[in-house]
Amino acid sequence: MKHDAIIPETALGSAHQSIAHDSAIKHVSGRANYTDDITEPTGTLHAALGLSKVAHGRIRSMNLGKVRAAPGVVAVLTSADVPGHNDVSPTGKHDDPIFVEEQVLFHGQPLFAVIAETRLQARKAATLAEVEYEALPHHLDPLAARDAGMDYVTEPLKLRRGTPETAMDAAPHRIAGRFSIGGQDHFYLEGQIALAIPGEDDEMTLFVSTQHPSEVQHMVAHALGTRSNAVVVNVRRMGGGFGGKETQMNLFACVAAIAARKLGRAVKLRPDRDEDMIATGKRHDFVVDYEVGFDEAGHICAVTGDWHARCGFSADLSGPVTDRALFHADNAYFYPHVELRSHPWRTHTVSNTAFRGFGGPQGVIVAERIIEEIAYATGQDTLAVRKANLYRNGQLTPYHQPVEDQILPRIFEELEASADYARRRQAVLDFNAKGGIVRRGIALTPVKFGISFTATHYNQAGALVHVYSDGSIHLNHGGCEMGQGLHTKVAQVVAEAFQVDLDRIKITKTTTEKVPNTSATAASSGTDLNGMAALDACNQIKARLVRFLCESRDATADEITFARNRVMVRGEAIPFEQVIREAYFARVQLSAAGFYATPKIHWNRAEGRGRPFYYFAYGAACAEVSVDTLTGEYTVERVDALHDVGRSLNPAIDKGQVEGAFIQGMGWLTSEELWWDDKGRLRTHAPSTYKIPLASDRPKVFNVNLAEWSVNRERTIKRSKAVGEPPFMLGIAVFEALGMAVASVANYRQAPLLDAPATPERVLMAVERLKRESAA
Structure with missing residues (x-):
């Protein structure tokens, strides 16, 4: 059977066939019920959050008299109204309060909640608070936090193998650089929402949009001062999550439950999109300082690096996220000698959290930057350098796990042929050699992604x-x-x-x-x-x-x-x-x-070694772009992707995951820019100021195929492989192709060194920089 032939839901059920998504028709017809579609119990109240207006400061006074007197208001909740623990920290660090008690730690931190008869009444009333702050210094980015002597939100990690200092000194060539990698908002179509319904005694039933019902259950129980067996959490479906509903729902569920307990009535909390984006965590942005030693042929001798992360005001999941960034800092390449260090800095911004790839993309893209630097320094095609440094079976990762199922050479071979890479690359070089305003670029990049929760007990x-x-x-x-x-x-x-x-x-x-x-529905597991x-x-x-x-x-x-x-x-x-x-x-x-x-996995974080991943998923993508060097605007002309999902359980669904992940990854690296002003206010907090990829941004030609010959060596379900996160990093091919187009203005003599996201403004500035340096 062809994989693109969709079998009706009523057909004989079988794995490895393209069965239609169980809710596909409901999705497109509007009949799929989400949390906001649930019929509200009689007397349901609505909540809204009152958010702080400073990035860092002490509350001198908070007058809520006008809020309480506003039309329709039934109650106003503050930290004093939390019957149990005023905390929603997922790691037990008790550093993530439901409501601020004394000190504000980021702009948009919840101070109180308004409970009213209608949602509009609650939202209007929340704007009437009179709060006086004692402003304190704030530090918004990781390097500013470091320079100001801020602390880490969690323990940093070091991965080391071999003797990188000696190998670096002995390397024929060395390059050091800095790479700024932007964050990303989840921009799920369905925002955060919670409906809490009180029951008998201390019982509480919640309908929420979360990736982690058990954690919501535990958090609500702690906030209410009861046990988990009194709390029931239900999820039929979400309108997207991408990691943004792994821990971030805790706040909204707890506020709704506290209000429902206090008032004895059902309470719903659905923030406005602006409030959602301001008050919830995002993908961690990083500043990475790296150094690589290599020989004349482009073979890597040693790599060292420091990953400085903007973590926000609390720990949240920054520990495992920054760990996974280091786990994937090698991507598909063997580093004979290596030392990698994470720096999870506390900043006066919303606490960053899980996002598709969970730190992995911020590691993978640095590996690709290193390859790019070597290629330009040695005058080679980046693909040649990539192939020369690919893992061979048996070689150890920086965390000492052997790579035993390396299939990238075959994926490269097949994708090079199907994408006609060699001919098209020469055509790009010939086109750029003519000069002109429009330049083209092409790149073929791989991904090796480890599958399993690095917190072993979640598996x-x-x-x-x-x-x-x-x-x-x-x-x-x-x-x-x-x-x-x-x-x-x-x-x-x-x-x-x-x-x-x-x-x-x-x-x-x-x-x-x-x-x-x-466990959370996360980690592609x-x-x-x-x-x-x-x-x-x-x-x-x-x-x-x-x-x-x-x-x-x-x-x-x-x-x-x-x-x-x-x-x-x-x-x-x-x-x-x-x-x-x-x-x-x-x-x-x-x-x-x-x-x-999950069997076989183990991890000793203190020693930085073990087998944190059950297996690896692989893939590669070839992207071709056109860049207007007068404006920095660009078009993605064609993308070819070949991805490994083992023996696919459902090829149609898996191909859809690859397509969606690619576009989301491309958006992270091209258009989705988070920007805070000097007062610590997130200014890209709505569709009008935050640009996700549109249908018009998709590649003009988009060919996605699965490696149908792949079978997982490990005993996974039907020998399949995870597909949620790995293909996200295929979007790096677009970023690398943009770099080639930019480098053409200086005849490829210098690495383009684009920071991410490569917005048209950044592309234009890089073009102008290379022109000046080339002329000098």
Whole structure:
């Protein structure tokens, strides 16, 4: 079957087929229900946050009299109204208050919440607060924080292998540089939202848009001063997450729950898009100082680097994010001697958080900058330098994990051929040699991305499968659906296990009532973990059915197979629903809780060594661009991508993930710019000031293919590989192609040294800089 042929949902469920997303029709027809679509209980109140107006300062006074007197206002909450812990720190550092108590640490930090009869009344009332501050010095970027003597928000990490000092001194050539890498707003289509409904005693039920229901459950319980078993968190689907709903929902859920507990009424909190962008964390931006030693042929001898991160006012997930940046600072290349150091600086900005790739992109792009520097210094095609430095199987990463499944040479070979790279690169060189205003660039870049949570205990999942007496199947697992097709893939696994049509399976909302202690749907591990847990549950039920049939049909286990809505017993085809009904009357348990924990992984952070990743996913992309050197504006002419997803569970969904990840990665590196003014105010806080890629920005020609021959060496679910995060870094090909176009104005004698994002302004300034330096 061709991978682009979409099979209807009702067809026989099978892994490795392009089954339609379970909610696809609902998405495009507007019938998919999100949290804001839930029918509100009678008497539901609405909350709005009052945000600080300074980046750093002490609160001298806060007069909320006008707020309380505003029309429709029922209550105003401050830190004094939190019955439990005034903290939503996901790491237990207790440094992330729900409401400020004395000291403001970033512009937009929540001071109080207004609860009113309508959302508009609450929002209007929140603007009436009279707050007097004692302004204190603020430091907004990582180097300013370093120079001001600010502290780290969490422990830094050092990865070291070999003797980089000696190797660097002995290298024939050395280059040192600095690379500024911008952050990124998640810009999920559905914003943060929470609906809290109080129950009997201390019970609280929440409907939220989160990637981590168990964490919301625990945070709400702590804030209310109760236990987790009193709190139920439900998620049917999200309108996007990208990491922005892994920890950031904690605040909104806790505010809604505290208000609901205090007032005994349902409370909904849905911030405006501006407030959402101002008050929630983003992708970490970095300033990276690097040095590389290399020989005349462009082979790397040694690499050292310091990753200075803007982490914000609290720890949040900055520890594991900055760790993962170092884990991916090698990308696909072997560093014979290496030392890498993270610097997670505290700044007076919103606390940065998880984002697709989780620090990995900020490591990968530095590896590509290093390759670029070497290529221009030695007068080579960047692709030649990339290929010369690729890992060979058995070589160790900076964290001492061997690379054992290197398939990039084959991916390079196939993509070079399908993208016609050699011919097109020569055509680009010939075009640029004519001079002129418009210049072209082309680049082919790889990605090697480690799959697993680096916090080892998160690598576990549970699932619950019920088979009802009519043969229908109820599936619930701990993963959250945010448009990525997780529910569809896990349902395919279940359908294949029982060999039944997919329409027999009902995928229900993720809820802490059914599967406890779940990990976040993050780290690209949603399908890996939950698919295996669901398969474990199915296998338990199937084993019981086989035992029952052996007894009732006088058969052996070898004589029983599941096949196409039937169970074959000694050659007799029995309808699946008949087998289930007979088993029910024989009192066979038709429900099972499945569980899975990722094997082999271990990590010693203190020593900087271990096996933090179960396996690696690979891919490569070739991008060609045109740049107007008078304005800095550019067009992406063509992109060819070849990505490794192992043996794909659902090729159509996986290709969609690659396409979306590429465009989001391209946006990070070209148009999505975060900008704070000198008062610490985020000024790019709305669609009018923050530019995500539009349909018109997509490549004119966009060819995406999966490496269909790839099979995961590890025992993952059906030998597939994760696809959520790895292809995000394929967008680096556009950034590198822009660099080649810029370098052409100086006849490729100098590295372009673009900072990210490469906005038209930055591209233009780089062109002018190279022209001046070339003329001098």
